[in-house]
Amino acid sequence: MTLALFDLDNTLLGGDSDHAWGEFLVSRGHVDAEAYRIANDGFYADYRAGTLDIRAFCEFVFAVLARNEPATLKTWRDEFMAECIVPLLLPKAFELLAKHREMGHTLVIITATNHFVTELIAQRLGVEHLIATTPEQTPDGRFTGKLAGTPCFQAGKITRLQAWMAERGESLDGAWFYSDSRNDLPLLEIVANPVAVDADDTLTATARERGWPCISLR
Numbered sequence: 001m002t003l004a005l006f007d008l009d010n011t012l013l014g015g016d017s018d019h020a021w022g023e024f025l026v027s028r029g030h031v032d033a034e035a036y037r038i039a040n041d042g043f044y045a046d047y048r049a050g051t052l053d054i055r056a057f058c059e060f061v062f063a064v065l066a067r068n069e070p071a072t073l074k075t076w077r078d079e080f081m082a083e084c085i086v087p088l089l090l091p092k093a094f095e096l097l098a099k100h101r102e103m104g105h106t107l108v109i110i111t112a113t114n115h116f117v118t119e120l121i122a123q124r125l126g127v128e129h130l131i132a133t134t135p136e137q138t139p140d141g142r143f144t145g146k147l148a149g150t151p152c153f154q155a156g157k158i159t160r161l162q163a164w165m166a167e168r169g170e171s172l173d174g175a176w177f178y179s180d181s182r183n184d185l186p187l188l189e190i191v192a193n194p195v196a197v198d199a200d201d202t203l204t205a206t207a208r209e210r211g212w213p214c215i216s217l218r
Contacts, residue, residue, distance in 0.1 A: 003170060004100035005161070005187070006127070007179035008111040008118060011197045012097075014218060015088040017121060018061070018113040019044045024080045031064060047112075048200065050182045054112065054133075054151040062135045065116060066145030073116070073143075081120050089124070092217040096178070097125060106170065110161060112153040112183070116143075131160050155186045179203070188212070 009016040022040035025031045039060060046052040065073060100107055108129040109122050115132040122130040136148040150156045165171060176193040177184070182202035188194035196207035196214045207214050 001104065001106040001170065003108055003165075003172065003175040004103075004105040005108050005110050005175060005177040005191070006097075007177075007181065007184055007197075008109050008121065009113060010180040011178055012090065012093040012109070012125060012217070013085070013088040013121070014090050016044065016113075017085060017088070017117055020084045020088070021080060021117050022061075024076075024084050025064060028076070028079075030068075030076065047183065050202065052153070052183075054153040054156070055147065058114070058133065058135070058147045058151060059145070061114060062143060062145045062147070065135055065143035070141045070143070077116070077120060080117075081124070085121055085124070090217045093125070096217065097127065100176070105176070108161075108164075110152060110157055110177075110187070112151065112157075129164075131157075131164055154183050157184065157187045158190065161187070182206075 006012050009018060019040060022036065026033045026037050043052060043057045043060065097107060106129065107127045108131060109118070109125070109127045110131040111118055112133055115130065115134050118130060118132045131152055133152045134148040136144045136146040138144060150159045152160045172191055174193070175191040176195065177188055177191040178195045178197045179188060180197050180199050180203065182200055185203065185206065194212045196203050196212055198216050198218055199207060199214060204214060
């Protein structure tokens, strides 16, 4: 089956779910507002600049998960979905997903944002397969605050995707990948059909230079 791969934040969504999760935690008083906002904004700026220390960011984000009970976190996530994510859903993103579904492609969201935050978003978008950065959990479901495996970021997306394909007997033959970010250039460069979506300046310039399609879902 041909793979249709999609970045999530600022690609299928009209915003960044990772940054929005931090803003949600601040707005609800679940974290120290001033310190958390400054750190969250700083990490997001680094991400946009292509200089993010993904392991430091994971440590920052996962600390909140580790401090709270899973049931509490799921309640927060439900509120976050309704209040912060639903407004970011893009009709044209649903149309694009439907087009690939009609073509018989296997749809996959592949995102640096962690699995806890993105799991319900993928479900809402109707995409069965999600490859995301994974926070470590204990057998009883509590988060440890540690990273499990390779972060799904930059070249790490290729590592995670290759492992997923090996498990399922899939390949990149004819694959599509849609992304907005310079951070996804490693994966964009190895698929047959790379597409820049509402892309940052670096990716836009690269796409034009290489003749990749540039589209908008906004």
